[in-house]
Amino acid sequence: MSVNWDEVGQEAATLLSGYLKTRTVNPPGNERLAADYLMALLQAKGFEGTLWEPSSGRANLTARLKGEASRGGIILLHHMDVVAAEPERWTVDPFGGEIRDGFVWGRGALDMKGAGIMHLLAMDLLRREGLPLSRDVILLAVSDEEVDSSQGTSWLLREKSEILQAEYVWDEGGFGLDGMFGPGVVFTVAVAEKGCLWLRLVVEGEPGHGGVPQAGNPVELLVAALERLRRHRWPPILHPVVRDMLQQVSTTMPAPKNWLLRNLDRQPVWHMARGALVGQPALKAMLQTTVSITGLKGGVKENVIPERAEATLDVRLLPGQEEEPFLAELKRVLREPCLRIGVIQHPAPGTVTPYAGDAMYEALRSVCPRIVPGSRVAPLLTVGTTDSSHFRAHGFKTYGLYPAVIPPEELGRFHGIDERISVANLALGTRLVYEVLRQVCTR
Numbered sequence: 001m002s003v004n005w006d007e008v009g010q011e012a013a014t015l016l017s018g019y020l021k022t023r024t025v026n027p028p029g030n031e032r033l034a035a036d037y038l039m040a041l042l043q044a045k046g047f048e049g050t051l052w053e054p055s056s057g058r059a060n061l062t063a064r065l066k067g068e069a070s071r072g073g074i075i076l077l078h079h080m081d082v083v084a085a086e087p088e089r090w091t092v093d094p095f096g097g098e099i100r101d102g103f104v105w106g107r108g109a110l111d112m113k114g115a116g117i118m119h120l121l122a123m124d125l126l127r128r129e130g131l132p133l134s135r136d137v138i139l140l141a142v143s144d145e146e147v148d149s150s151q152g153t154s155w156l157l158r159e160k161s162e163i164l165q166a167e168y169v170w171d172e173g174g175f176g177l178d179g180m181f182g183p184g185v186v187f188t189v190a191v192a193e194k195g196c197l198w199l200r201l202v203v204e205g206e207p208g209h210g211g212v213p214q215a216g217n218p219v220e221l222l223v224a225a226l227e228r229l230r231r232h233r234w235p236p237i238l239h240p241v242v243r244d245m246l247q248q249v250s251t252t253m254p255a256p257k258n259w260l261l262r263n264l265d266r267q268p269v270w271h272m273a274r275g276a277l278v279g280q281p282a283l284k285a286m287l288q289t290t291v292s293i294t295g296l297k298g299g300v301k302e303n304v305i306p307e308r309a310e311a312t313l314d315v316r317l318l319p320g321q322e323e324e325p326f327l328a329e330l331k332r333v334l335r336e337p338c339l340r341i342g343v344i345q346h347p348a349p350g351t352v353t354p355y356a357g358d359a360m361y362e363a364l365r366s367v368c369p370r371i372v373p374g375s376r377v378a379p380l381l382t383v384g385t386t387d388s389s390h391f392r393a394h395g396f397k398t399y400g401l402y403p404a405v406i407p408p409e410e411l412g413r414f415h416g417i418d419e420r421i422s423v424a425n426l427a428l429g430t431r432l433v434y435e436v437l438r439q440v441c442t443r
């Protein structure tokens, strides 16, 4: 089927502009507004959408392009909620859906309403083409990704698992990154996520008068323990996904860097290179456990030694790293007998979607260079948390790729100021999704 991709880009821009006008800042979310908008678009294209409302104003939506179901389906996943925006810091109205200078501007343009429009248009192209499909394609728009997924993915997997029968989930995660690893574009595809462990550290002791310093002051004991934690260096670990990623991105780099990155498997090379690798913040988070002190509380009055002080930690574990051994090591690092460690949130099981030789991953590897000549695909370990972790924990093969080519300087617009997506990227992303679906669903 011959497709005029410029026209597709224009249509995507118009549809996205309307979508960005639905205010779905979470909290409170109000994703029903977005779901109603999508439902109208789907119906206009001849799809039957189904909508669930887990609570008032919160909604989840699916629409299905039926295949013969001889193979497992593919879920095209996006979230309808967005993070807040401070209009006074933007050059456009974040909820105005403005189209200007070849871009659609607004909160959610990248994260993640733009992808939702690409999914819808790609699915429609596939329907219009009328080829027999071996798999169902399921558009899934969810609530609540930006808070805790309790009204979205978690709710659906618990209450409506029968509608989510599929082999694959295509979510956000990586991007087509232009010029980040030497010349050319690398499409990073998330296949694993770090586990998110939230802890509360509590020290309790004897209260007293601030004028009479005492050894058991809980605030001082906690601060000293935190300082030991801050100074601790967690050992770098080369996770297989990160090893494969570095091998892939090294090919356009100059020597000897490319050789080093290709040979990190060799112990002497790893020992030589790991210091420089963890020196880069983005890589460091992929190569080790990270711990951020994210809260500190204690004290009731200036002249009173309080009986309790506490801190919160945001710990990110590499896939495969277990919670118990980490906690034992943390205790050893903190070295404070009066300190108790409580778990606020356990990490989801850190599973990895197998990618080498997988039909969908291979489709991405063959389609991406066709659409962006010279581009490559590399697996990615995501250091943040997305809905993918829930799907992986339920056994879905889950790939995270936002189908667009983004120069590194545009990445700050995610959750940032003047978020936007180019009309050219809307066309490119729709084409990428369409061609991957076509390849995976017609054989």
Ligand SMILES: [Zn+2]
Residues within 6 Å of the ligand: 079, 111, 112, 145, 172
């Ligand atoms: Zn997102």
